[in-house]
Amino acid sequence: MGTQEEERKRGATMTTNIERRAEYLQKLRDPKWQRRRLEIMQRDEFACTKCDDTTSTLNVHHKYYRFGAEPWEYPDEALVTLCETCHQEETELAGVRRGYEREIVELIRVENFNPREVLGLLSTLAYHRITPGIMSEAIHDATPDLSIGKLHVIAMYDADQDATSN
Numbered sequence: 001m002g003t004q005e006e007e008r009k010r011g012a013t014m015t016t017n018i019e020r021r022a023e024y025l026q027k028l029r030d031p032k033w034q035r036r037r038l039e040i041m042q043r044d045e046f047a048c049t050k051c052d053d054t055t056s057t058l059n060v061h062h063k064y065y066r067f068g069a070e071p072w073e074y075p076d077e078a079l080v081t082l083c084e085t086c087h088q089e090e091t092e093l094a095g096v097r098r099g100y101e102r103e104i105v106e107l108i109r110v111e112n113f114n115p116r117e118v119l120g121l122l123s124t125l126a127y128h129r130i131t132p133g134i135m136s137e138a139i140h141d142a143t144p145d146l147s148i149g150k151l152h153v154i155a156m157y158d159a160d161q162d163a164t165s166n
């Protein structure tokens with residue numbers, strides 16, 4: 001495969017991401033989401049669940065995203081009311097998570113990836129409470145035949161090897 005082909009693919013992925021983002025923002029205007037977020041805010045008594053702020057603008061935050069799910073198609077426990085400040089903090093943390101996901105995807109792409117590195121990243125992801133759903137999506141985009149399950153098996157196998165060789 002030539003470099004030109006890779007460049008073309010990368011360009012196509014970027015366009016898809018921008019389109020997905022625009023589509024998502026449009027969905028947040030849907031009355032079904034307006035109703036869902038109001039339900040969550042009522043449940044949380046119109047206060048930030050992290051700092052109890054009741055005076056700042058409130059947002060309803062998705063703790064995780066599931067591939068193909070509409071913003072309003074999440075269970076109660078996936079949605080939480082946050083003030084602007086806390087929402088920004090959570091969104092930044094989500095950015096950190098996506099960074100790790102990309103690193104893992106890159107490691108898998110490289111032919112001679114080191115399973116030990118993958119294992120290290122997996123523990124970091126577990127620490128940041130990365131959901132398998134989020135990670136599966138990121139991995140699926142890069143290598144459709146590799147699943148989070150398989151990745152765990154690779155990492156666990158390496159851990160076993162370490163345990164038996166020491």
Ligand SMILES: [Zn+2]
Nearest residue numbers: 048051083086
């Ligand atoms: Zn807050």
